[in-house]
Amino acid sequence: MKRLAGLISCFALLVTACGPTPQPRQPDLSELYTMAPRGPLPEGVKPTAYELDLRIDPRESRFGGKVTIDLDLDRAATGVWLHGQGLEIREVTISTPNMEPEDGIWRDVLKSGVAWIGFPRRLGPGPVTVAIDYAAPFDVNLSGLFRVDEQGNAYALAKSESIQARRFMPGFDEPRFKAPFDIILTIPESDTAITNTPEASRNVVEDGKVRIEFDRTRPLPTYLLSLAVGTFEKVEAPALVPNEVRDVSIPLTGYTRAGKGDDLSYALLMTEPMIEFFETSLGVPYPYKKLDIVAAPQWPSGATELAAAITYRESRILYGENSGPAARRALLSIHSHELAHMWFGDLVTPPWWDDLWLKEAFSSWATGIVLSEIEPEGGYELDSVADAIDAMNLDSLASARAVREPITLNEDIRNAYDSITYDKGLAVIAMVDSYFGAETFRPALGRYIQRFEDGVADSPDFFDVIGQETDEPDLTKAFRSFVERSGLPVITADLSCPESGSPSVALSQHRYKPLGSPISEARQWTIPFCLTAGREEETARYCKMINGRNTTLSLGQEASCPAWIMPNAGGKGYWRFSLEDPQWATLAVNFPLLDGGEALTAVDSAMASYEAGEITLASLMAIIEAGARRPENQVVTEAMKAYRTLVPLAHGDTDAKAGLEAEIARVFRPRLEALAASDDENDRILRQRLEAFLARQGNDATLREEFSNAARDYVGLETSGASRVLTSDDFSTALAIGMQEDSANFLPALLHSMEVIDDPNFEQAAAYAIGQNKDPALLDEILNLTMSGRLGTRENYRIISGQMDEAETRESTWDWLQMNFAEFLKVIPGQRPRSTPRLASDLCSTKGREELETLFELYGTLAPGHERALSEATERIDLCIAFRQAKAGEVQTYFARFAPEERDPAINEAQAEAEPSETTPSSSN
DSSP: OHHHHHHHHHHHTSBOOSOOOSSOOOOOHHHHHHHOOSSSOOTTEEEEEEEEEEEOOTTSSEEEEEEEEEEEESSOEEEEEEEOOSOEEEEEEEEETTEEEEEOEEEEOOTTSEEEEEEEEEEOSEEEEEEEEEEEEOBSSSOEEEEEEETTEEEEEEEOTTTTGGGTSOBOOSTTOOBOEEEEEEEETTSEEEOSSOEEEEEEOSTTEEEEEEOOOSSBOGGGOOOEEEOOEEEEEEEEOOOSSOOSOEEEEEEESTTOGGGGHHHHHTHHHHHHHHHHHHTOOOOSSOEEEEEESSOSSSEEOOTTEEEEEHHHHOOOTTOOHHHHHHHHHHHHHHHHTTTBTTTBBOSSGGGTHHHHHHHHHHHHHHHHHHSTTSOHHHHHHHHHHHHHHHHTSTTOOOSSOOOOOGGGGGGGSSHIIIIIHHHHHHHHHHHHOHHHHHHHHHHHHHHTTTSBOOHHHHHHHHHHHHOOHHHHHHHHHHHSSOSOEEEEEEEEOOSSSOOEEEEEEEEOOOTTOOOOTTOOOOEEEEEEEEETTEEEEEEEEEOSSEEEEEOTTOSSOOSEEESSGGGOSSOEEEOOHHHHHHHHHTGGGSOHHHHHHHHHHHHHHHHTTOSOHHHHHHHHHHHHTSSOHHHHHHHHHHHHHHHHHHTTOHHHHHHHHHHHHHHHHHHHHHTTTOOOHHHHHHHHHHHHHHHHTSOOHHHHHHHHHHHHHHTTOOOSSOOOOOOTTTHHHHHHHHHHHSHHHHHHHHHHHHHHOOOHHHHHHHHHHHHTOOOGGGHHHHHHHHHTTSSOHHHHHHHHHHHHHSHHHHHHHHHHHHHHHHHHGGGSOTTOGGGGGGGGTTOOSHHHHHHHHHHHHHHGGGSTTTHHHHHHHHHHHHHHHHHHHHHHHHHHHHHHTTSOSOOOHHHHHHHHHHSOGGGSGGGOO
């Protein structure tokens, strides 16, 4: 027994000096399962170089080849842990500088892709080479190395991030293991191959194949590997010319499906000014030998920062004749984000996924910075504030994770890819940048990049460098306060104006807590706080570092009491604020004096205060209406979001619903009419959003008819009137309304159009529209469609998500999901099962919550990593129940007053019958 315990101990440490054993006994599978690392691999082994030699033909069902990995062992070992998932291992050989190749042993151990290679003898310390011959099927759910057919052509693409490289190659699939790669691909001679480096040589081999060797890469983690093979159209762009930071030219090339090359021109055109901005701002040249922009026919996410071969879902990067202004801005946003990754993430990489924010938050923040430089009048800084508000909605949950939170399991890694990492992270960076000044913070970033170039850096490394470079202890303290704690603060501000002495504002902080939440409010932050105070046309900014629960901010510059205060100057702070109702009213009156960021955060804070039970509905509506009158599209959009939160509470009362729709028309119709003649891009975006809001939440009959006619015309159906011209910005709204107005006829026409219209934006919007069906009689056909294989896996998930959002189809869709959950998981993207609990977030009943928990008690093992999403979904259901119980009566009474007096009684009766019972407060439990 002691001998067995000692042997297990040796293997648990991986590397051991337990005495010479020429042919060590390898542990059996049960021992390996017990010892296997569930998270990071053990220390003591690292790869120093890879050679990846693969045969890839996207017309076949399988691929294969050989990977050779040079390892460095810091102690003697009888084997190593590494990664490989779903691979057919044909041969493993082990060698050292002093040992000819001998057979090794491969064991698949954990479903997450943790595997064991046993050595023929104890080896090390020092270099060991492992060569693995293997094969695998192409993935069918957009994971790992997958294949897709598009318009008669086949493509193979590798989606490596975050831990999917193990699906197409054995290796050390963690970001801390950076090593150079020599990549060799044998492909059909008619195809194009794309990897992280330029071609070094090309030789024709047997059976119409060509063998391509590529230049060695800089040190890369496996998640940044690019492999793409298919009939790509190559778009040559002008090279990136040398500048004051970089002294060499960089080839710039685009790749699309056949016939789509022209639609990549705009993205290629905008690449050089973005690259130059990052180079000059950081003082670090673009780090790779080339830059490829790849528009993938299918891609599971919007884009991935594969080093020097950035790969996008084509709907996010192509810009054609029918692309709208919102699509242009979205393209610039995602493109600048991915380019920023060449420095944040690729050149300097976080060692593990708990520091994901060091690449994603900084790239998100950089987006607003570079676009504001390129297009100063574009209002991109407000997009960043709006993103921060999106993060606050998730951060309001008790189950919210911190920006930097330990990740101990492979299955939990993808849960870090959320709004907390991206948007809260960018908000915290922007807050610190604003408070301490760009001239203090930004130069330190370049020196951080330079210090860890081609290596890895974690949060302590970052904080250490930034602290040294800026010599601002409070900067690091504030950063860590927000990065390492979940939740967000609410700052209560109380203006005091004594007869003698300076005005002041009493400030107190607590954690935000919505109605029905179990959150403890005791948490505190170190807050770099600034507010704006104003009277008439004059404003002043006051700042103070808040370190405790209560403090007082003196407004010493004010000769008399300011007319109003805005407790988030510029909207730069990652907090919400709370005021007494009279101060909210004063702020509403002075709303035109706020800047855009302040107006945006004021609407959010007012809505959040109402959801926390702290202000009256009248105070909330005054702020929302003031926001609706603002010129910025982001502020008006936030006002519309606030109305959408109230819409479900009005259901169940015919007068309240009619009154709410009347108020929507009264507040937002004039805004739409005022924008009719404007050609300004932001005005055009706002016009499109207003039309969609008035047609869908306001039930505007004229707009619904216009959209329905346009959609019918687009898919080849007869129309009852004139049709408007649709841009890509209009697709989702128009097709959804077309679906809702005549679903039985519209659905077959829409499906036919998806087969004949080669437009990725249309295809994406069409799937969304199917999910917006409100006709229960059509639901069975739609559910069968998702399981038929006729549509893509992304489309299947989008459709079911939509039907769970629609009150008319939610209950039946949920019943179907519970009966068919295991099969449904097989037809959605491979990274989606962990997110499926969120499909039930709108159930809003105790019964629904219990059924959700039961479903994952039964099937949770089929959706690894679902626990966080389940926690979020059940909490959202509880909050929905509490909010409706507390506020539905008030909302219904308030809006019923605005119901038009003259309405068709038959319409009233039909509306009442159509209201789903689950939306009434009494049915919440």
